[in-house]
Amino acid sequence: MRRFAGAVTMVFLMAVGAVGLYAQTSIMLRYGEPIDGALAGGGTVEYTFLAEAGDPLLIIANAKGGEIDPYLQLYAPDGTLIAEDDDGGGKRNARIEGVSAPETGVHRVRLTNKLQGGGGNYALIINNAAEVIAYHGGGVDSPFAVDPGYQGYQLSEPWGRTDLTYVIVNIIGGFPEGAVEQVIAEGFQAWTNNTPLTFTRVADQNADIVVQFSQIDGSSQVLGQACPPSSPCAGSVEFDIDENWTLYEPQQSNDISLIGVATHEFGHIVGLLHSSDASALMYPQYSPYNLQPSDDDIAGVQRLYGAGRGGVLGAPTSVPGAGGEGDTIISAITDEQYVEFWDFEAAAGEYVTISMTALDGGLDPLLIILDANDNVLAYDDDSAGDLNAVVLNIRFPESGTYTVAATRFEQVQGYSEGRYELAMEMGFTDAPTPSGGASVPVPTGGAVQVSEPTRDVLASTPNLAAGLDTAFADSVTPSTQSATASVNAGESYIWSVTWCAADNGALERSLRAIDVGFAVEGRAVPDATVGLFLSERDGLACADYAVLLSGWSGAGVRLTATMRLAGAVFDGISIYQPGDYVYEYAVRVE
DSSP states (O other), rough: OOOOOOOOOOOEEOOOOOOOOOTTTTTEEEOOOOOEEOOOOTEEEEEEEEEEETEEEEEEEEEEEEEEOOOEEETTTTSEEEEHHHHHHHHTTTEEEEEEOSSSSSEEEEEEEOOOOOOOEEEEEEEEEESOOOOOOOOTTOOOOOSSSOOOBHHHHHHHOEEEEEEEOOSSSSSTTTHHHHHHHHHHHHHHHSSSSSSEOSSTTTTSEEEEEEEESTTEEEEEEETTSSTTTEEEEEEEEEEEEEESSSOOOTTHHHHHHHHHHHHHHTTBBOOOOOSSSTTSOOOOOOSSOOOHHEEEEEEEEGGGGGGGOOOOOOOBBBOOOEEEEEEEEEESSOEEEEEEEEEOOOHHHHHHEEOOTTTTTEEEEETTOEEEEEEEESSBTBBEEEEEEEEEEEEEEEEEEETTGGGOOOOOOOOEEEEEEOOOOOOOOTSSOOOOOOOOEEEEEEEEEHHHHHHHHHHHGGGBBBOOOOOSSSSSEEEEEEOOOOOOOOEEEEESSSSSSHHHHHHTTEEEEETTEEEEEEEOOOOOEEEETEEEEEEEEEEEEEEESEEEEEEEEEEESSOEEEEEOOEESSEEEEEEEEEEEO
């Protein structure tokens, strides 16, 4: 039995079970052999597997798209139902664990789609739990994390650049000249095809990535190991020289595919950790059926680097055009077309507001704004209320063509469908005027007292952001955004800039590159007046840079908050480009 193991700084790939072909009539599976399938609404399929008495079992059925809610039932050789599960794997995924085979013999797994709709796809895997390393923790600091939820991929910190070099220290024999080097190049190419990344082979031993074959632990255990970018040994890749390597698809039971293992390890090198999707290349167990990046793998790596020359996952072959102030588009999101792309032109410094409103079918809209290189500039899920999405007053850094990706919550992994209306308004969007008349410009030239808040004051004082006419968009590239707010002259307010990250480790690394400054009517607020407060909210680790505003005078005050990133910052979810992120407030004093 081949399995996975790991250490703190490296991600290992090991094999599970022998490779073989099985008669489709019996649908017999072996431990660690993932299988994909489809089920109609209310449909059922059965699989069998051989287990020895006492084997601890781990069975996972993940929904992969469409109308499907997997329900698992496990039967002993005598036909007795010994375990069942519906949503134990998170969301609609099923997971049976904590049960052992009662006797040696052929056991049966029944998988049922509980939904009665049009049907959908699934991935199933049966494991001997004793042969599966339980990975805990996760996040940037730990390369070992298994999430039973539907989004399978896990992310490490990415490289700070996209043009990388690699050196091959040595190769294995027994193959035509240049064949091994070609397979290694193809393993890198699999990630180049879907990202802006490039990999150039060099002779320099100080290359970004060092690839070598060495003795690790003998045949049939650890196949390879690699260090992700967050590791002290980042860029190191080793393949076990003692394996029975074949270049591509295995031809006999003990063959190990070099292209599959190499592409998996290079996935770790670029920042992907292990995936809980059994059909993913980054699943933490070797399978001869998973030799190239899957949708889950591509979605994860594009979350780190954008789509680049390979195109955004799911993009249509022809991109419909949209442009011009006041454009409105009616279209639909389905399982077959879960994302649609609309191009528009914008000038440097121009503002645009884009909304996506569900019209029917229970659609949960998600908006993503991309630049010409498919970098994410802004995105929104539910800011417009009733699950609708809106990106307000995004300001573009340069003139050119930009793209709206109109999709649904969880994108390819989501379930909602229906028609939507996409509306675009060029120029800065003011808050609606109650009287229906023209908006009145906010006067400036006033004053306000600035002091450092305590944590108690931070918690008990209203935040200036709550009174904004439009919320600032979350942009991953430097931008200047403006909004208006109203305050009562006799009240105090917290003025803050917040940065949240996936976990405390990512937050700590982020703060090293972040500097926040505040200015009132163009005059900088002393750094000693700015408080820094750490907290956890909505499962994220957050830092609030904050000052206390009181003693307002005049009819209006101009406030400016600037967040400067000294370098590219990865928050565990997205990469933010270096530069100044400026937030301008025109505050009306009443």
